[in-house]
Amino acid sequence: MSSLSSFKSPATYHLLSYGTLLGSTLFQSFVSGIIAFRVLPRPQFSTLQKNTFPVYFTLQTLAPLAMLFTYPSGASSLLPLLSSSPKVQTPTDKLGAWLIGTMFFAALANWAYIGPQTTKVMELRKHQETRDGKKSYDAGPHSREMQELNKQFGVLHGISSLTNLVGLVAMVWYGGVLGEGLRL
Numbered sequence: 800m801s802s803l804s805s806f807k808s809p810a811t812y813h814l815l816s817y818g819t820l821l822g823s824t825l826f827q828s829f830v831s832g833i834i835a836f837r838v839l840p841r842p843q844f845s846t847l848q849k850n851t852f853p854v855y856f857t858l859q860t861l862a863p864l865a866m867l868f869t870y871p872s873g874a875s876s877l878l879p880l881l882s883s884s885p886k887v888q889t890p891t892d893k894l895g896a897w898l899i900g901t902m903f904f905a906a907l908a909n910w911a912y913i914g915p916q917t918t919k920v921m922e923l924r925k926h927q928e929t930r931d932g933k934k935s936y937d938a939g940p941h942s943r944e945m946q947e948l949n950k951q952f953g954v955l956h957g958i959s960s961l962t963n964l965v966g967l968v969a970m971v972w973y974g975g976v977l978g979e980g981l982r983l
Contacts, residue, residue, distance in 0.1 A: 859906030905966030
């Protein structure tokens with residue numbers, strides 16, 4: 800098969816979708832987010848994250864869908880309900896389906912609920928800072944309202960990070976599943 804004809808194969812798009820998902824997740828989680836936190840003043844960092852995360856979570860949600868529909872042996876081998884013709888699911892297909900589903904639902908949770916809730920609490924903290932005359936991250940003591948908002952933000956941020964980590968573990972594990980299918 801010539802190199803350009805490989806672009807007619809769904810497997811090519813499956814691999815590109817997976818690579819984009821894993822690469823963007825690793826970069827956002829361990830490179831750009833950390834650098835931005837270190838070099839930007841807190842208000843600018845918050846603005847950057849508030850505008851970056853919806854795009855990031857959208858990409859994380861759509862890439863597993865692309866992976867599902869470009870699965871090398873067909874989406875119906877991952878989800879037999881999508882096909883009227885019976886297909887036998889291999890153990891690899893079953894594991895692949897669980898891992899792609901985990902990636903999708905982790906990203907969907909961050910995109911549809913956790914991310915927006917975190918942004919909402921950030922905005923409430925901004926308003927409370929104006930009322931209190933003190934930043935949420937300044938040394939205490941803080942008003943009772945700010946303490947509660949800081950606690951809510953910490954919980955939501957922690958849940959979002961944990962959800963992202965679950966998705967990342969599924970991505971790395973899936974890389975192992977893909978690697979098992981490569982011929983050397």
